[in-house]
Amino acid sequence: xxxxxxxxxVSGLQADIRLxxxxxxxxxxxxVEAGETAALLGPNGAGKSxxxxxxxxxxxxxxxxxxxxxxxxxxxxxxxxVPPERRRIGVVFQxxxxxxxxxxxxxxxxxxxxxxxxxxxxxxxxQAWLDAMDLGDLGHRRPRALSGGQRQRVALARALxxxxxLLLADEPLGSLxxxxxxxxxxxxxxxxxxxxxxxxxxxxxxxxxNGEMPRLLITHDPADAFVLAxxxxxxEDGRLTQAGTPDELRRAPATSYAADLSGLNLVxxxxxxxxxxxxxDGDTPASGAGRRSVVVLHAADRSLFGPVLATIHPRxxxxxxxxxxxxxxxxxxxxxxxxxxxxxxxRVLLGSPLPLTADITPGAAHELLIRPGTSLxxxxxxxxxxxxxxxxx
Amino acid sequence: MTDASTATSESGDSAARRAxxxxxxxxxxxxxxxxxxxxxxxxxxxxARTPWTGLWTHLSSRFVVDxxxxxxxxxxxxxxxxxxxxxxxxxxxxxxxxxxRSVVRALVTLPMVLPPVVGGAxxxxxxxxxGVVGGPLHDATGLLLPYSIWGVILANAFVATxxxxxxxxxxxxxxxxxxxxxxxxxxxxxxxxxxKVTLPMIGPALGVAxxxxxxxxxxxxxxxxxxxxxxxxxxxxxxxxxxVALESDRDAAVAISLVxxxxxxxxxxxxRDRWWPSR
Numbered sequence: 001x002x003x004x005x006x007x008x009x010v011s012g013l014q015a016d017i018r019l020x021x022x023x024x025x026x027x028x029x030x031x032v033e034a035g036e037t038a039a040l041l042g043p044n045g046a047g048k049s050x051x052x053x054x055x056x057x058x059x060x061x062x063x064x065x066x067x068x069x070x071x072x073x074x075x076x077x078x079x080x081x082v083p084p085e086r087r088r089i090g091v092v093f094q095x096x097x098x099x100x101x102x103x104x105x106x107x108x109x110x111x112x113x114x115x116x117x118x119x120x121x122x123x124x125x126x127q128a129w130l131d132a133m134d135l136g137d138l139g140h141r142r143p144r145a146l147s148g149g150q151r152q153r154v155a156l157a158r159a160l161x162x163x164x165x166l167l168l169a170d171e172p173l174g175s176l177x178x179x180x181x182x183x184x185x186x187x188x189x190x191x192x193x194x195x196x197x198x199x200x201x202x203x204x205x206x207x208x209x210n211g212e213m214p215r216l217l218i219t220h221d222p223a224d225a226f227v228l229a230x231x232x233x234x235x236e237d238g239r240l241t242q243a244g245t246p247d248e249l250r251r252a253p254a255t256s257y258a259a260d261l262s263g264l265n266l267v268x269x270x271x272x273x274x275x276x277x278x279x280x281d282g283d284t285p286a287s288g289a290g291r292r293s294v295v296v297l298h299a300a301d302r303s304l305f306g307p308v309l310a311t312i313h314p315r316x317x318x319x320x321x322x323x324x325x326x327x328x329x330x331x332x333x334x335x336x337x338x339x340x341x342x343x344x345x346x347r348v349l350l351g352s353p354l355p356l357t358a359d360i361t362p363g364a365a366h367e368l369l370i371r372p373g374t375s376l377x378x379x380x381x382x383x384x385x386x387x388x389x390x391x392x393x
Numbered sequence: 394m395t396d397a398s399t400a401t402s403e404s405g406d407s408a409a410r411r412a413x414x415x416x417x418x419x420x421x422x423x424x425x426x427x428x429x430x431x432x433x434x435x436x437x438x439x440x441a442r443t444p445w446t447g448l449w450t451h452l453s454s455r456f457v458v459d460x461x462x463x464x465x466x467x468x469x470x471x472x473x474x475x476x477x478x479x480x481x482x483x484x485x486x487x488x489x490x491x492x493x494r495s496v497v498r499a500l501v502t503l504p505m506v507l508p509p510v511v512g513g514a515x516x517x518x519x520x521x522x523x524g525v526v527g528g529p530l531h532d533a534t535g536l537l538l539p540y541s542i543w544g545v546i547l548a549n550a551f552v553a554t555x556x557x558x559x560x561x562x563x564x565x566x567x568x569x570x571x572x573x574x575x576x577x578x579x580x581x582x583x584x585x586x587x588x589k590v591t592l593p594m595i596g597p598a599l600g601v602a603x604x605x606x607x608x609x610x611x612x613x614x615x616x617x618x619x620x621x622x623x624x625x626x627x628x629x630x631x632x633x634x635x636x637v638a639l640e641s642d643r644d645a646a647v648a649i650s651l652v653x654x655x656x657x658x659x660x661x662x663x664x665r666d667r668w669w670p671s672r
Contacts, residue, residue, distance in 0.1 A: 058574050084577040091578040097571045101593040110589075111579030162579055 011069045012036070012214050013166050017054050018063035026050055026238040029064075032166070032214040032231075039217045039225035041261065042235030048218045049094075051235070052170045055216070056091050057084035069165040085114075090159030092169040096151045098143040104130060104154045105139035111162035129157040167215040173224055222261035234258050254309075265312040265356045267297065271387060274302035276310050278354065298329035299385040308387045314359035316384035319348065320377040321368055330380040336370050346370075350378060436654060443651050444644045451648040459626045460634035460649075464611055467542060467630065471549030472607035478550075479557030479606070480599070484587070486558070487565035498562075502555040504616075512551055513619025520547070520620075544621035545628050549610035556609055557602040564598035565591070604664060608657055 011034040019026040026047045032038040042048050053059035055066055057073065065075040068089070073082045090111075098107050105126050112122035130139050133153040143151055152172060159167060219225050225232045226246040233243040234257065242254040249258055255266075269276035276297040297310060318324070324331060338349040346365040348358045356378070360368075370376070417425065444451070451457065486498050504512050520527035520538045531537050538544045572594060576586040592599065614632040621628040623637065631649055638646035 053574075056574070056578055058577070084574065085580050085582055087578070088580075089578055091575065093571055093575055097569070097575045099572065099575075099590060099594070101596070110576070110581070114576070114579055114581035114585060114589075158579065 011165070011212055013055070013216065014065070014067040015051075015055055016064035017051060017061060017066070019050060019054060019059065020062055021050065024050075024238060026054075028235065028238070028240050030233050030240060030243070032216050034212040034214055036231060037215040037217060037229050039219060039229030039232045040235055041219055041222060041225040041232050043220055043257065045237075046235045047238045048220070048235060049170065052091070052168055052218055055166070056089050056168060057082060057087045088162070088165040090162055090164030090167045092152075092155050092159050092167070092172045094171040094174055096143070096155040098151055098154055098158070100143050103140050103142050104135060104146065104150075107143070107154055108157045108161050111158065115162065126157070126161060129161050130154070133157050163213075165213065167213060168218070169215070170218045171220070172217065173219070173221070225261075234261075265314060265317075267310040267312065267354070267356075269297065269308055269310055270306060271299070271304045271308040271310075274299050274382070276308060276385070276387070297380075297385050298382045299387050300383040301385075301387045304387050311386045311388070312356065312380060312384060314347065314357045315345075316380060317350075317356060317358035318379045319358055319360060319364070319368060319370070320379065323377050324379045329382040330378075330385070332378055334376055334378055336372055336374045336376055338372055339365065339370050341365075350376070436658075439647065439650055439654060442647050444647065447644065448648055448651075451642075451645045452652065454645065456625065456638075457631075457634060457645065457649055460629050460631045463542065463545065463627075463629065464631040467545040467549055468607055468610035468613075470546045471553050471610035471613075472603055474546065474550040475554040475557045475606040475610075476599075476603050479554045479602070480561050480592075482554075483558045483561035483565060484591075487562045501558055504552045505555045505559075509552055509613065509615030509617075510619050513548055513616035513621075516548060516551060516616065516620045539620055540622045540624060540628060542621075542628065545617055545630060548616040548620040549613045552613050552616055553606035553610040556606045560598055560602035560605070561595065564595040564602075568594055601664060604660065608660055612653065612657070 013030075013032040015031070016029045017026060024047065028047070028051060030038070030040070040048055040051060050059065054061055054074070060081055061074045061076050063076055065077075066073040068087070071082070072078070072080050073087055074080065098104075099110065102110065105123060108126035108129050109119070109122040112125055113119055117125075127136070127139060130136050133156065135150060135153055135157070138146065138150060143154070146154065156169075156172070159169075217224065217228055226249075229246065231243065232246055232249055234241050234249070234255070236255065236257055242249065242258050249261070267276070267278055269278040276299055278297060299310065323333075332353060334353065335351045336348050337351040337355075340347045340349070341362060344362075345359040346362045348360060348365065348370055350356045350358060358378075368374075368376070482501060486494060486501075517539060518524050520530070522528065522531055522537060522539065527538060536543075538547060568591065572590055573586050576590045577583075581589065611630075612632055613630070614636070617628070617630060618633055618636075623629050623633050625637075629637070631653060635646050635649045635653075638649065
């Protein structure tokens with residue numbers, strides 16, 4: 001936690017958010033340390049926007065506390081509520097929400113003027129921000145005359161120009177097409193990675209900056225989260241189900257949603273001496289039911305007993321046209337349900353008896369002539385079946 | 394439409410050919426034509442009856458100039474009042490949830506559906522010399538609203554303000570609240586947000602509202618004649634002057650009417666181009 005010796009919170013964000021909106025209940029505790037970029041990753045309807053609104057002060061908490069940079073911003077129990085205009089939180093909104101009656105320069109200067117800076121000085125600083133975002137000559141354009149990616153960069157500049165204590169970015173790439181997304185993701189990465197001086201642009205280094213500013217990125221896209229964030233919090237149905245570095249999440253996702261995000265296979269089962277009897281959520285153990293020809297996975301780890309989550313990395317699954325010879329302990333026959341090229345890998349979704357995701361090289365996919373419906377042999381080494389105790393019911 | 398025009402160009406027909414979907418079915422066309430005639434006829438009638446040669450003489454008479462000056466002053470003042478009071482009221486109605494909000498909304502928009510004469514009479518009962526408020530007000534300050542220019546302005550504002558309230562409330566409801574949220578996160582106070590973000594963003598609707606309110610005030614008759622009377626040079630506005638002149642000097646009445654029609658028509662056409670998206 002970000003507390004110093006005296007117990008006072010230092011510059012990060014600590015949010016303990018309890019909110020009820022109709023049937024929906026949000027109960028989330030998360031913290032973002034100074035200088036850290038955290039991502040809040042969750043499907044639509046998980047409560048992401050509500051969390052943004054609560055932290056930004058647009059929605060008062062029902063319970064809990066929001067602390068930022070040593071200040072309490074919202075604590076119903078203590079009757080503390082700091083309105084959004086005094087929170088010093090820069091927000092990059094979904095769909096940007098640029099002021100359409102102002103040009104980009106005045107959009108960026110808006111916060112500076114609102115905080116009492118003289119207009120001429122504010123415009124000079126705003127121009128420096130536009131320069132840093134490679135938008136130097138677009139200051140006179142209104143938002144309508146900008147491309148989606150340009151608008152997004154203006155929105156980022158507008159939020160950063162006020163030197164906030166926290167940057168909140170709500171689906172900053174959500175409204176962009178794929179090309180713009182990829183380009184802007186790189187741009188964002190440079191601004192998020194080491195504060196605002198991280199950009200390759202020379203102008204960025206002349207800007208007043210606070211590299212220690214914590215940053216919280218809200219997204220439903222795992223690519224955004226995994227590329228941009230140091231730490232990812234996964235939100236499902238109003239609760240945080242897991243938090244960790246992108247790598248930790250890839251290796252050990254706690255829920256099938258988290259596994260899905262990283263393409264990782266997550267198989268529930270019951271372990272006994274390295275043999276995992278595969279169960280399905282809600283199903284009885286399928287052993288002896290005869291429906292599955294593979295009901296037991298062999299794992300190298302023999303230490304666990306009882307309910308386990310077995311994870312198999314999609315790249316650890318080998319596919320063959322003929323029955324493979326050799327040592328793999330797990331070999332079975334299946335069909336390809338779907339084949340999806342994902343850039344430098346091809347993802348193959350396998351059908352019964354065990355639906356798994358396999359990532360292979362496009363070359364291998366071509367060689368194997370895999371199409372939906374192709375009959376295949378699957379092999380997985382026992383050492384690639386990783387086990388973790390399944391704490392969930 | 395896009396499909397139709399594509400098909401047209403592909404089949405090599407003239408580009409000017411209309412897609413069939415743009416042409417109205419005949420009953421629609423007939424009824425629409427009836428509508429146009431209904432509104433065009435009075436204008437044509439007025440133009441036909443206009444004494445074009447003596448027009449300027451009529452318009453520059455003292456009787457007309459006095460009424461015109463009073464009309465312009467009182468309608469502009471009423472429009473300013475309508476904006477000053479109507480916008481805050483619209484903001485409250487659009488943004489604040491309180492018990493009785495629909496009652497308040499009904500009350501402040503009542504003048505739109507009330508016969509103006511009734512409105513004027515009600516003003517008189519409230520603010521006249523013997524009115525519930527007007528009596529004590531006169532005793533205390535000596536101010537007498539009826540039969541003065543203040544009475545004209547008040548009567549005009551009474552009928553014009555609801556137009557601003559309704560238009561601006563609608564615009565505020567349609568405005569994405571996140572613009573104001575964005576301003577707040579950038580450190581703008583609520584008043585600054587209202588002034589620098591909300592009002593500019595509803596600017597077009599606000600402009601239309603104020604101009605329509607002004608036009609309504611300029612043409613106001615019933616409430617004015619009831620509350621402020623018809624005193625030449627003091628409370629006689631252009632519409633009242635037309636009414637009087639119809640009895641005494643028909644040519645003058647026609648001349649004034651023509652000016653009012655031309656003014657209103659020009660205004661509506663200008664508004665259409667400026668603020669209402671024409672397709």
